[in-house]
Amino acid sequence: MNAQTRSLLALRLAALALMGLGGIILIQTPQIRESAGFSVVGPRVFPIIVGIGCLIFGLLFFLRVTAIPDHVLIADVTGEEQITDWSTTLSLLGILIVYAAVLWPLGYVIATTLFFPLSSRILGSYQLRRDLLIGFLIGLIVYLTFTRLLGVRLPAGILSGLL
């Protein structure tokens, strides 16, 4: 598959996803219970409007990438597809999810000390020691400011005896 085929496929899938969302909203709407008391317009009216809107604009978007193609858009997306670095994008997303998952068990300071240099490395920084130090400082300063000054709770994790 060349870049244009790939980007056309992606655009069409996006349009279908939006229509799918509209469909899901419309299927879910009857499950919303009508209010017990008297009301002229119940809680189902707006979900129906939004569901239909998603279907209509999803369909229009689908037409713009199939039957009556928007050449400027397709050229833009194709140009971008050619230079897209998927491994960087996916690694960044992966490390983000790991970061969120270890925030509680490891604690805010350690999780941030690890995340910052790793994320910077993925994004192209090569000064590991500097980034590690910056990550540690951000983590520590944020933790102390939030818990001591602002009264916002953050997990202490394995450092709970120290901090």
Add this chain to the structure above:
Amino acid sequence: MDVFNYLLNGFLNALTPQYLLLAAVGVTIGTAVGVLPGIGPALTVALLLPLTYNFDPTGALIMFAGIYYGGMYGGSTTSILLNTPGESASVATTFEGFAMAKSGRAGAALATAAIGSFVAGTLSTILLTFIAPLLARVALLFQPADYFALTVLAFVSVTALVGSSVVRGMISLFIGLFFGLIGIDILSGQVRLTFGVVELLDGIDVVVVAVGLFAVGEALYVASQLRHQKEEILAVRSSVWMNREEWRRSWPAWLRGAFIGFPLGALPAGGAEIPTFLSYTVEKHLSRHKDEWGKGAIEGVAGPEAANNAAFSGVLVPLLTLGLPTSATAAILLAAFQIYNLQPGPLLFQKSPDLVWTLIASLYIGNVMLLILNLPLIRIWVKILTIPRPLLYSGILVFGTLGVYSMANSFIDVLLMYGIGVIGFFMRRFRIPVGPAILGLILLPLAEAQFRRALAISQGDISVFVTRPLSLSLLLTALIALLIPYLPVLFNLLTGKSSRTGRLVFGRGEED
């Protein structure tokens, strides 16, 4: 009491040390996020929302307003020195500003941007001072049907006028409306579209959506294009000041920019982006130095920079008097008001005059602070630009995650935010603007409540929206806004001419 007494009272409040400090903090943060690419006032205010729950509302709003217009000042620096707009309202500045910097006139460009922002910011704050109370009185006549029509106008004009495609604008709007529907319906207490997930009962917080779409979406997008980014920061060699000739050419552009920016900011049409492009076009048209355009014409910086600051005061008019946000940042400001149980609208001027007038007075003070921050201290901000991109985006991700996680220490919230970030990434890729989604999310409850109230009053008679003159004219205006971009096409159809003129584009719709 008349306006002057109210304003005097406002100044007495705003000049207390606590509020002065918050204004200074706000404009400083605002300038910093304006300078930094990838982070703008909408995201910053959203990130700070959870931290300010315990603040006094007046103080928090003074700080948020400072962030908003500080961002307008700061954005020009990046546009001029880096050719990358710090935020969407500075896109028009890049054209002439970067050209001036390349020919060694960065100092003059930065000076005309800062002084022009001050002149236009102050002028438009004066206009706001006198127009807002009048409009608030008129707004008392608004009934639910009119309010609903007004939200429709805001939805339509923001999506149709900003961005290059109505369909893609509408897609963004409907994604936002969908997020807004999730959770317990306020009027009936029924659960909607939570798909059985308990965490969704309270709805999706605006912070989760804003951080996901703006911060994570942007970071993933930058990561995907990483191998092909080259940037050079131009140095400021000359002093940041203007010569006599540059003053002479700047001031008419500032004034025109102010009078373009204020009314257009006040209309429900997406905030500061459209007026900057319009000002750029007007200045180019009026200029007696047409040969200089593209090589660094100072009017091309002076006009748009004045317009974006004036537009900020304009945006405050419908926000304070009608409770109607006309840009993504204004929508998040509305969410801030609601956190403090304040409903902006005509009654705000009667119920909380102290808050309103202290806020307005702080705008005058903040403008003076920003002039100081951006003229003598400009070199400090230029330093910020040298932060390496990998560290900048890692930092944005750390603070974005922190903003969402600190709300409830919830892993699910953070995952949801990353999920919305992936949606934001694809929206950027497919050229779907994210601004309308934020507006849809925040305005949905208001639009729905007014719609249902209007129909309850009319006992289900749907014609209530077209029989009230005010409501009808607002809906007709919305229809016109939808058609404006297609005027050239329609005109050609009617006159039978075939031309390649496509639809009109008023901005790129990339507010962050």
